[in-house]
Amino acid sequence: MNSALRSALLLLAAPAAALAQSLEPALEAVKTENVKADIHFIASDEMRGRDTPSAEIRIAARFIQARLMRLGFEEGGHKGYFYEYPLTNSAVDLAGSVASIEGGPSFELGVDYWFRARSVSEDFSRSASVIFAGSTGENRDLSDLEGVEGAWLAFEDAGRSTGRLRRDADRAGAAGLVLIEPKAGEYSLRFEGNVERMAKGAVSYPTSRERGPSRDNELFPVLYLTEGAWAGLCQASPSCPEGAGTEGWQPERGLNLEVSLTETRKRAGEDTIIMENVCGFWPGSDPELSKDVIIVSAHYDHVGTRDGEVYNGADDNGSGTAGMLAVAEALHAYGPMRRSVMLIWVSGEEKGLWGSRAWSDKPHLPEGCRPVANLNIDMIGRNEPDKLMITPSSKHEKYNGMVRFMEEFAKLEGFPELQSADAYYHRSDQAMFERLGIPVAFLFTDIHEDYHQPGDTVDKVDCDKICRVVRTVVRMLDAMQTDSLDF
Numbered sequence: 001m002n003s004a005l006r007s008a009l010l011l012l013a014a015p016a017a018a019l020a021q022s023l024e025p026a027l028e029a030v031k032t033e034n035v036k037a038d039i040h041f042i043a044s045d046e047m048r049g050r051d052t053p054s055a056e057i058r059i060a061a062r063f064i065q066a067r068l069m070r071l072g073f074e075e076g077g078h079k080g081y082f083y084e085y086p087l088t089n090s091a092v093d094l095a096g097s098v099a100s101i102e103g104g105p106s107f108e109l110g111v112d113y114w115f116r117a118r119s120v121s122e123d124f125s126r127s128a129s130v131i132f133a134g135s136t137g138e139n140r141d142l143s144d145l146e147g148v149e150g151a152w153l154a155f156e157d158a159g160r161s162t163g164r165l166r167r168d169a170d171r172a173g174a175a176g177l178v179l180i181e182p183k184a185g186e187y188s189l190r191f192e193g194n195v196e197r198m199a200k201g202a203v204s205y206p207t208s209r210e211r212g213p214s215r216d217n218e219l220f221p222v223l224y225l226t227e228g229a230w231a232g233l234c235q236a237s238p239s240c241p242e243g244a245g246t247e248g249w250q251p252e253r254g255l256n257l258e259v260s261l262t263e264t265r266k267r268a269g270e271d272t273i274i275m276e277n278v279c280g281f282w283p284g285s286d287p288e289l290s291k292d293v294i295i296v297s298a299h300y301d302h303v304g305t306r307d308g309e310v311y312n313g314a315d316d317n318g319s320g321t322a323g324m325l326a327v328a329e330a331l332h333a334y335g336p337m338r339r340s341v342m343l344i345w346v347s348g349e350e351k352g353l354w355g356s357r358a359w360s361d362k363p364h365l366p367e368g369c370r371p372v373a374n375l376n377i378d379m380i381g382r383n384e385p386d387k388l389m390i391t392p393s394s395k396h397e398k399y400n401g402m403v404r405f406m407e408e409f410a411k412l413e414g415f416p417e418l419q420s421a422d423a424y425y426h427r428s429d430q431a432m433f434e435r436l437g438i439p440v441a442f443l444f445t446d447i448h449e450d451y452h453q454p455g456d457t458v459d460k461v462d463c464d465k466i467c468r469v470v471r472t473v474v475r476m477l478d479a480m481q482t483d484s485l486d487f
């Protein structure tokens with residue numbers, strides 16, 4: 001029997017054998033020089049760190065789109081190759097946001113008081129009486145205070161972290177915290193530029209509103225009051241001795257000042273910004289199995305610029321972005337797999353997994369298809385050539401069949417032993433895809449001294465290593481074409 005006929009028969013009789021024949025050219029299609037060229041573009045200074053949102057991340061998205069078009073991928077988003085999702089930009093209405101004492105003084109935001117939030121997700125107002133609770137340095141136990149529920153707790157700010165106090169006060173049902181400036185002028189220094197940022201607004205993922213106001217912001221407000229404003233508040237208290245300035249009067253710990261403090265925050269309009277995930281669909285060939293979609297993902301955003309300095313993000317995550325382009329090249333060489341593959345480059349990862357959150361909130365797949373697994377790659381191009389980490393590792397409760405396979409395939413690609421990346425299980429996009437109820441695996445080559453620094457540049461990235469990680473992924477995809485996926 002000649003070999004061509006033999007392989008044709010094998011193709012009919014035993015798909016597994018045919019698949020093995022596709023794997024070789026697919027692995028060969030993953031080329032160091034291609035990955036290098038792609039990272040040189042993606043992590044160039046001109047891409048200005050691919051912030052979410054920015055003009056440059058939109059250019060990166062079109063670069064990826066061009067490659068998907070050339071390699072014959074189907075459009076995997078609801079707008080061509082793009083899966084769009086909205087971000088909201090909610091600025092603070094400085095004039096409309098105010099704190100005041102009933103029958104007493106009004107305090108101006110940015111002059112008399114501050115809060116930490118940079119945006120207001122919805123208009124908010126809270127009135128309550130004020131209890132003087134002592135100092136954040138010494139009085140960290142609230143259990144002996146009376147009438148905490150529904151009252152503002154005022155503390156002299158001793159400079160200690162207030163995280164625990166806030167939590168305890170919140171649990172005790174307090175209305176919020178008032179921190180009193182330790183020294184005149186200190187807060188205006190500490191919050192320098194804060195008001196300008198509030199007026200500009202912050203970009204956020206809109207479901208934070210659907211989920212209710214954020215913890216730091218409206219749910220449990222923390223006000224930073226100047227020394228002078230605190231004096232004014234004290235003077236409005238009926239307990240304040242006649243004619244006493246604050247220097248002359250210091251309320252005792254636990255005293256309810258019997259003044260009503262109202263804080264109002266107002267939002268100053270809102271802009272919606274549309275962001276994009278880039279999605280390339282590689283349809284499967286099997287009439288049934290093609291409804292199973294394996295999601296391969298990597299984030300293509302980074303942190304942008306700071307003080308004019310570009311954060312190139314060559315490893316984070318230029319490596320994964322270019323790595324996924326190499327996966328696309330490999331699939332092109334492989335031809336259709338039995339199952340379908342969706343390649344998703346997500347944006348907004350650095351801001352809080354926004355792109356993968358958006359996609360997993362509302363998955364977009366062809367009619368009748370369902371996601372079956374997620375392989376995520378983020379930062380795969382640094383550290384020792386043989387160092388590769390994975391989560392969920394064998395010590396993790398979500399350890400799965402995919403990872404078991406990967407441990408074997410990694411050996412073939414020069415990674416003798418996979419280390420645990422379990423500490424990062426919730427820190428990249430697999431954490432969002434996991435919400436779909438599917439097994440996930442995350443490949444990662446660990447952080448380094450240039451992590452989220454301007455020094456994360458292309459010259460330090462090991463493109464051969466990226467290719468070996470990509471081939472591990474391609475081997476995994478190939479192994480996932482068996483009749484049943486038993487994870």
Ligand SMILES: [Zn+2]
Pocket residue numbers: 316350452
């Ligand atoms: Zn990062």
